[in-house]
Amino acid sequence: GAVVSQHPSWVICKSGTSVKIECRSLDFQATTMFWYRQFPKQSLMLMATSNEGSKATYEQGVEKDKFLINHASLTLSTLTVTSAHPEDSSFYICSAKTGGEVEQYFGPGTRLTVT
Amino acid sequence: GQNIDQPTEMTATEGAIVQINCTYQTSGFNGLFWYQQHAGEAPTFLSYNVLDGLEEKGRFSSFLSRSKGYSYLLLKELQMKDSASYLCAVLDSNYQLIWGAGTKLIIKP
Numbered sequence: 001g002a003v004v005s006q007h008p009s010w011v012i013c014k015s016g017t018s019v020k021i022e023c024r025s026l027d028f029q030a031t032t033m034f035w036y037r038q039f040p041k042q043s044l045m046l047m048a049t050s051n052e053g054s055k056a057t058y059e060q061g062v063e064k065d066k067f068l069i070n071h072a073s074l075t076l077s078t079l080t081v082t083s084a085h086p087e088d089s090s091f092y093i094c095s096a097k098t099g100g101e102v103e104q105y106f107g108p109g110t111r112l113t114v115t
Numbered sequence: 116g117q118n119i120d121q122p123t124e125m126t127a128t129e130g131a132i133v134q135i136n137c138t139y140q141t142s143g144f145n146g147l148f149w150y151q152q153h154a155g156e157a158p159t160f161l162s163y164n165v166l167d168g169l170e171e172k173g174r175f176s177s178f179l180s181r182s183k184g185y186s187y188l189l190l191k192e193l194q195m196k197d198s199a200s201y202l203c204a205v206l207d208s209n210y211q212l213i214w215g216a217g218t219k220l221i222i223k224p
Contacts, residue, residue: 042216043214043215043216043217044158044214045214046211046212046214091155093157093158102210103160103163104212105160106158106159106160108156108157109155111155
């Protein structure tokens with residue numbers, strides 16, 4: 001149980017374009033989803049927290065107009081990187097949890113490369 | 116500020132035991148997690164400690180001392196597949212995970 005999927009697993013896009021990453025909880029209802037970014041040899045950096053049906057809460061320094069997060073249902077959250085630039089190339093990981101639990105269940109991650 | 120410290124890298128021999136330490140200073144405490152992360156993959160859950168003491172789960176054990184702001188992950192009977200990064204993360208008063216930078220564990224034959 002508690003499986004989280006991400007799609008795509010990797011994506012290459014051209015500078016200036018937008019890319020959408022999906023995060024789905026497959027066998028549970030995710031009241032809260034988290035989006036992380038991880039650069040090589042660094043730890044996870046929380047970008048934003050989203051609760052179903054509410055606007056996402058972004059961490060300091062994360063541009064909400066550049067990283068659009070939508071959590072429209074209890075099983076799906078999306079992260080759209082708008083006007084991507086090479087410096088946005090990173091490993092993006094989502095996680096999900098239900099309201100009564102502390103543990104976050106992680107998706108397999110999405111490797112984004114912007115050329 | 117909030118801070119979690121763990122060694123950057125450790126090396127151990129196959130079949131041996133290794134202890135990875137983690138010290139933390141956070142605004143509130145609602146538990147400490149250890150995750151394993153292989154290169155290019157997402158973290159996988161290893162353990163969760165919220166009370167003082169040792170939690171044993173197979174070859175892996177995790178210890179917590181809240182008064183000292185200290186935890187360790189103990190790996191026994193090391194296998195080559197244990198080569199990975201081990202991340203310590205604390206759940207703060209807002210139930211937000213604060214992550215350490217991770218410890219890269221290298222296992223040698």
